[in-house]
Amino acid sequence: MNLENLKDQTVLLLGKPRAFNQEEFLAQLKTHNIELTKELDENVRFIIEGRVLTPYEQNFSDELYEMKKFEFISIDELETALAQEIDDNVLLMSLKLSNDRDRLKSFLQNGCISDQLFFKLLKSYKWGGEDFFENDDNRDITAALIERFYENIERNHNVQFATTGLIHLISQTKDEELLEAISELEPIKFHPKIKIILxxxxxxxxxVLKRFLKEGDDEVLEVIYSNVNLDKMIAKSLLDEPNIAKKIAANIALDNELFRLLENYADQLAKNTTLTEEMQQSLLDMSEESVDENLAKNSSVKGEFLEELYQQSSKNRGYILENPSTPQEILERAFEESENHLSLAKNISTPQEILTKLYDLGESDVLLELAKNENTPVELLYQMQLDSRFERAVRTNEAFGKHIQTENIGWL
Structure with missing residues (x-):
């Protein structure tokens, strides 16, 4: 909506504001020269329907609507428009000068403000050296953070009131700005696991990774070396340490220079999922046992290279048959030999027709892997969850869990 249409107008509010508290709502209206009244008079042209209308207000609203003399505006629409017009810098300066903690908290709980403003305000919040849920204020701010960004929060009631909710939020998001904001929250000092996940x-x-490196926490350093986003200049400065270089070779996003610098760790390079086709060919040409084994396990290796490895030796065939990048023709041929059934049952790329045939054979070790496989037809998973041997595996199968959520039918 266009707030200019309300400028210098008197609006009648029925009910209460939703995103803003009453005082802030009035202040925001005043900023735009909008007068608020709770009584109908001759100057009123606009009616705002807020939340929690009393029975009297609801009846009054119906009467006003029947008169067809007024324009009705929803509180959500108005508050969103008001939030969009907030000058971030003016608000931040006002909060800094007033040191009004309650007002800051109110804005952080306001779902109408932009994510950018939310992050700026979050930097201003003082946690008082306490944990996320150690006092009421910290709990409310943590809950507001989780609730704002958590996917499908309506299906995960009260997740915003648990540290695990913050951990799940980190795991599910790809938002770099959100990850950076969480990394700067004072209470993560109480939760080493959160830092490691980040x-x-x-x-x-x-x-953020550079800041963690400077802080020097051994556990965090260990996992940073395995991060695909490790800064190239930092990585190059660490290559003189063999144990660190091995972790970097297996995980960092490779370019031609890094590949050459790490060639002494070819077996670890073969694990790296960022290998280009040329890099894969170079490693394959080495014909080294440990290199070939790791290539056979690497899901980023091209199908034609996996085919070549499959033909060269039987030693790595099990790894290749479990590799989701393995060409379908290989998987179909492999089904003819019973010793391949267990590996095929583990592969999420095995065609469902073959998975169904494996189910029909009834081999218990194969059935257990089918219960874990996210590509197993859901009707088979329903059958296997009735068997106590496989019930746990089916319940922890992510694809089956998503199916249950989608169908909203719960567990049998």
């Missing part, structure tokens, strides 16, 4: 996250900004 250090391993593929979308954690490089400047």
């Amino acid at each position: 250090a391993t996250h593929p979308n954690t900004p490089k400047k």
Whole structure:
């Protein structure tokens, strides 16, 4: 909506504001020269329907609507428009000068403000050296953070009131700005696990990783070396340490220079999922046992190279048959030999027709892997969850869990 249409107008509010408290709502209206009244008079042209209308207000609203003399505006629409017009710098300066903690908290709990303003305000919040849920204020701010960004929070009631909710939020997001904001929250000092999850996250900004490196926490350093986003200059400075270089070779996003610098760790390079086709060919040409084994396990290796490895030796065939990048023709041929059934049951790329045939054979070790496989037809998973041997595996199968959520039918 266009707030200019309300400028110098008197509006009647029925009910209460939603995103803003009453005082802030009035202040925001005043900023735009909008007068608020709770009584109908001749100057009123606009009616705002807020939340929590009393029975009297609801009846009055119906009467006003029947008169067809007024324009009705929803409180959500108005508050969103007001929030969009907030000058971030003016608000931040006002909060800094007033040191009004309650007002800062109110804005952080306001779902109408932009994410950018939310992050700026979050930097201003003082945690008082206490944990996320150690006092009421910290609890409310943590809950506001989780609730704002958590996917499908309506299906995860009260997740915003647990530290695990913050951990799950980190795991599910790809938002670099959100990850950086969480990394700067004072209470993560009480939760080393959160720092480690951030250090391993593929979308954690490089400047955050650099800050973690300077802090020197051994556990965090260990996982940073395995982060695909490790800064190239930092990586190059660490290559004189063999144990660190091995971790870097297996995980860092490779370019031609890094590949050459790390060639002494070819077996670890073969694990790296950022290998280009040329790099894969170079490693394959080495014909080294440990290199070939890791290439066979690497899901980023091209199908034609996996085919070549499959033909060269039987030693790595099990790894290749479990590799989701393995060409379908190989998987179909492999089904003819029973010793391949267990590996095929583990592969999420095995065609469902073959998975169904494996189910029909009834081999218990194969059935257990089918229960874990996210590509197993859901009707088979329903059958296997009735068997106590496989019930746990089916319940922890992510694809089956998503199916249950989608269908909203709960567990049998």
